[in-house]
Amino acid sequence: MDLEHSLDQDALAGVVRAIVAGRFSMERIRRREGTPLVVDPDDWAALGEAGVFSLTVAEDEGGVGLGMADAAVVFEELGRGLVPGPLVASHLAAGLTDSPLFAGAADGTTVVGAVTRPRMSDTGARVPLIVEHLASLDAMIVVGHDGLLSVLSTDDLEAEPIAHPLDPLTPLSVLTSLPEGDPVGDRDTAIRFTQGTHILTGALCAGMAAATCSMAVDYAKERQQFGRPIGSFQAVKHLCADMLVRAEVARAAVDVAAVTADQPDTGDTVRAAAGAALLAAEAAIANAKTSIQVHGGMGFTWEVPVHLYLMRARVLASSLGPLGALARTVAARY
Amino acid sequence: MDLRYTAAEEQFRTELRAWLAETLPTLPEKPDTGDWAGRRAYDTGFQRLLFDAGYAGVDWPKEGGGRGSSPVEQLVYVEELERAHAPYVGVNFVGLLHAGPTIVAEGTPEQRARYLPPILRGDDVWCQGFSEPDAGSDLAALRTSAVRDGDDYIVNGSKIWTSHAEVADFCELLVRTGPAETKHKGISWLIMDMDAPGIEIRPLRTIAGATEFAELFFHDVRVPVANRVGQENDGWRVTMVTLSFERGTAFVGELLQSMELLHSLREVDDADGSPNADRIGHLGAELDALWALTRRNVSEAARTGVPGIGGSVFKLAFSELRQRIGELGMDLIGRGGLSWDELDGPAWSRSAGGPGNAELVDTWVNSFSRTIAAGTSQIQRNIVAERILGLPKG
Numbered sequence: 001m002d003l004e005h006s007l008d009q010d011a012l013a014g015v016v017r018a019i020v021a022g023r024f025s026m027e028r029i030r031r032r033e034g035t036p037l038v039v040d041p042d043d044w045a046a047l048g049e050a051g052v053f054s055l056t057v058a059e060d061e062g063g064v065g066l067g068m069a070d071a072a073v074v075f076e077e078l079g080r081g082l083v084p085g086p087l088v089a090s091h092l093a094a095g096l097t098d099s100p101l102f103a104g105a106a107d108g109t110t111v112v113g114a115v116t117r118p119r120m121s122d123t124g125a126r127v128p129l130i131v132e133h134l135a136s137l138d139a140m141i142v143v144g145h146d147g148l149l150s151v152l153s154t155d156d157l158e159a160e161p162i163a164h165p166l167d168p169l170t171p172l173s174v175l176t177s178l179p180e181g182d183p184v185g186d187r188d189t190a191i192r193f194t195q196g197t198h199i200l201t202g203a204l205c206a207g208m209a210a211a212t213c214s215m216a217v218d219y220a221k222e223r224q225q226f227g228r229p230i231g232s233f234q235a236v237k238h239l240c241a242d243m244l245v246r247a248e249v250a251r252a253a254v255d256v257a258a259v260t261a262d263q264p265d266t267g268d269t270v271r272a273a274a275g276a277a278l279l280a281a282e283a284a285i286a287n288a289k290t291s292i293q294v295h296g297g298m299g300f301t302w303e304v305p306v307h308l309y310l311m312r313a314r315v316l317a318s319s320l321g322p323l324g325a326l327a328r329t330v331a332a333r334y
Numbered sequence: 335m336d337l338r339y340t341a342a343e344e345q346f347r348t349e350l351r352a353w354l355a356e357t358l359p360t361l362p363e364k365p366d367t368g369d370w371a372g373r374r375a376y377d378t379g380f381q382r383l384l385f386d387a388g389y390a391g392v393d394w395p396k397e398g399g400g401r402g403s404s405p406v407e408q409l410v411y412v413e414e415l416e417r418a419h420a421p422y423v424g425v426n427f428v429g430l431l432h433a434g435p436t437i438v439a440e441g442t443p444e445q446r447a448r449y450l451p452p453i454l455r456g457d458d459v460w461c462q463g464f465s466e467p468d469a470g471s472d473l474a475a476l477r478t479s480a481v482r483d484g485d486d487y488i489v490n491g492s493k494i495w496t497s498h499a500e501v502a503d504f505c506e507l508l509v510r511t512g513p514a515e516t517k518h519k520g521i522s523w524l525i526m527d528m529d530a531p532g533i534e535i536r537p538l539r540t541i542a543g544a545t546e547f548a549e550l551f552f553h554d555v556r557v558p559v560a561n562r563v564g565q566e567n568d569g570w571r572v573t574m575v576t577l578s579f580e581r582g583t584a585f586v587g588e589l590l591q592s593m594e595l596l597h598s599l600r601e602v603d604d605a606d607g608s609p610n611a612d613r614i615g616h617l618g619a620e621l622d623a624l625w626a627l628t629r630r631n632v633s634e635a636a637r638t639g640v641p642g643i644g645g646s647v648f649k650l651a652f653s654e655l656r657q658r659i660g661e662l663g664m665d666l667i668g669r670g671g672l673s674w675d676e677l678d679g680p681a682w683s684r685s686a687g688g689p690g691n692a693e694l695v696d697t698w699v700n701s702f703s704r705t706i707a708a709g710t711s712q713i714q715r716n717i718v719a720e721r722i723l724g725l726p727k728g
């Protein structure tokens with residue numbers, strides 16, 4: 001039993017950090033704010049080359065042959081760097097090796113998104129079907145009402161772009177119709193897809209929660225008021241301590257969920273993954289909000305990027321469905 | 335990262351599990367909370383059984399008479415005892431988790447030989463005389479004085495919140511041996527015989543109505559200089575050693591017990607159509623996450639050889655979570671929670687598969703001490719902010 005990163009996992013995290021620092025620096029990604037094409041094909045291919053998408057694909061299928069635990073390490077780093085794009089869907093698509101549409105998902109030459117087919121609301125009104133990064137997508141995974149997966153090409157989809165998406169780095173479109181698509185995989189595939197979504201979205205969120213905590217702590221050490229750093233005031237200190245607790249608890253939960261997915265005899269993956277996603281999403285939102293508070297007026301400016309973490313956290317949390325449903329999944333298996 | 339245990343650890347688990355299955359049914363009936371003599375006999379009796387079976391001081395080093403197990407085996411030990419509903423460490427807490435490990439680390443060979451074996455055997459019970467009326471969170475402000483007189487110190491002053499004082503044989507006592515203004519630099523760590531003349535014990539009643547802790551008053555109590563652990567005026571450093579043991583796996587049993595309790599509460603809620611499923615699931619996710627964090631902290635301790643500062647993160651999160659589980663229990667049993675005694679009734683009774691109302695009331699009330707004892711949550715936040723995040727002292 002060892003829940004610290006292995007040396008290989010540390011090295012992997014280092015590789016991803018280097019790519020994030022080079023290709024996804026805050027300055028660089030922010031140049032694409034508000035544009036429909038936030039995903040740069042070259043950058044995406046660079047992520048592919050580093051194994052971000054093929055990490056958990058078996059070696060004989062052309063992948064790296066590592067586990068979800070390694071993927072979680074990678075996705076925590078991507079989250080910390082606020083790397084935009086349909087990372088989770090593309091990673092999981094690379095594992096659906098029997099679908100021809102996804103051939104290039106693993107190496108990052110195909111960009112794949114995901115969407116859950118919405119149900120009618122109680123009044124019969126259609127719930128708007130919102131897709132992220134549509135202009136960058138080549139194909140899409142659709143989670144159907146029965147929970148099963150299908151895939152479709154995004155070539156002929158009819159959609160209206162949303163003029164002002166909440167997260168300027170996650171362009172959104174409303175689909176006017178959603179074709180059936182081709183079924184892919186079976187019920188087990190669908191269950192693994194949901195678990196993977198929970199774990200990797202959770203990992204992004206855990207990384208984001210850690211990032212907004214660090215931003216607040218750095219600022220609190222620097223910013224002076226009343227002749228001393230604001231971080232010496234206990235009211236500020238305690239906000240920071242609570243942020244660290246949330247980030248660390250979320251990361252531990254995500255890591256254990258990922259290891260459980262790799263070693264299913266060690267626990268209940270469904271419960272671990274749902275619980276980790278729940279806590280990580282909440283931590284990402286709460287830490288971003290708290291970080292804004294610690295930054296004072298600066299935190300409310302467009303310039304300081306903390307708000308981007310808050311908005312991304314909202315995007316990711318919404319992709320998990322209602323958080324209450326995650327809690328009920330845990331409760332039912334407790 | 336790996337959640338599997340080694341063959342040796344699994345072997346340890348299997349043997350311990352078998353021993354527990356054989357031994358627990360032979361234990362006498364649990365004494366009442368107020369029956370201190372009975373509690374002492376029960377807790378030390380079980381400690382003796384552990385000793386005879388080779389399980390006393392699992393995590394103590396071999397040179398201290400312990401088993402010298404790794405932090406991972408210690409975790410397996412706590413886990414198996416909890417799963418089997420074995421007795422808690424109880425009155426052995428200070429001896430096994432505080433004073434003993436401190437004497438192992440800092441004591442002289444004579445002190446080790448004299449004090450360690452009786453702790454492991456369950457012969458001696460210890461209490462902790464750290465806090466004073468005017469020195470709680472600010473422990474280094476303590477004033478109980480110890481003045482040299484030949485081969486003795488003469489101790490005067492008082493301590494407060496001393497758990498298990500009435501049944502203790504020895505006390506790990508912090509005293510001021512330097513001038514008051516020396517603060518951290520004028521403290522010494524002494525072993526005090528609780529039978530020494532001049533010690534007065536006044537039990538304090540807790541909000542649960544019990545006498546869990548007491549006030550101690552010292553009138554010219556003689557403590558041999560040979561009973562000092564560490565150098566004179568170096569007691570603060572020794573204290574930090576003591577407290578680091580507490581942050582190890584001391585709360586793991588209660589974490590696992592909380593998971594089992596939540597499972598029971600879910601069954602109670604399900605019988606009612608699951609109106610609280612969201613809340614139960616959220617608490618469950620948090621408990622699972624803290625079990626994950628525990629195992630990561632243990633992994634770190636296994637690598638570095640010392641319990642890490644991560645224990646403060648755990649303590650802060652768990653003590654507050656424990657209170658919310660207590661609240662859930664009270665909410666579920668509604669008016670069944672208005673009595674300290676067991677009630678016969680529908681939803682809250684044991685027949686529904688859940689814990690009895692008295693146990694839930696007890697869990698709830700006692701949860702309030704968790705954010706106070708062993709460093710308040712505010713102090714834990716200061717520690718996390720200053721020692722982990724590096725924020726400047728205020």
Ligand SMILES: Cc1cc2nc3c(=O)[nH]c(=O)nc-3n(C[C@H](O)[C@H](O)[C@H](O)COP(=O)(O)OP(=O)(O)OC[C@H]3O[C@@H](n4cnc5c(N)ncnc54)[C@H](O)[C@@H]3O)c2cc1C
Pocket residue numbers: 234461462463464465467469470471472494495496497498546547703706707708709710711712713716
């Ligand atoms: C059940 C129980 C068992 C105990 N057993 C023992 C024992 O066996 N031996 C022993 O020595 N002690 C024991 N204690 C004492 C315990 O360690 C102290 O209660 C604790 O350290 C707090 O000290 P205090 O009670 O003096 O509170 P205070 O220090 O007076 O604190 C009062 C309030 O002020 C806050 N506060 C204080 N200082 C700060 C600060 N710098 N920043 C922010 N907030 C602050 C605290 O968080 C708290 O909310 C026990 C306590 C309990 C509840």
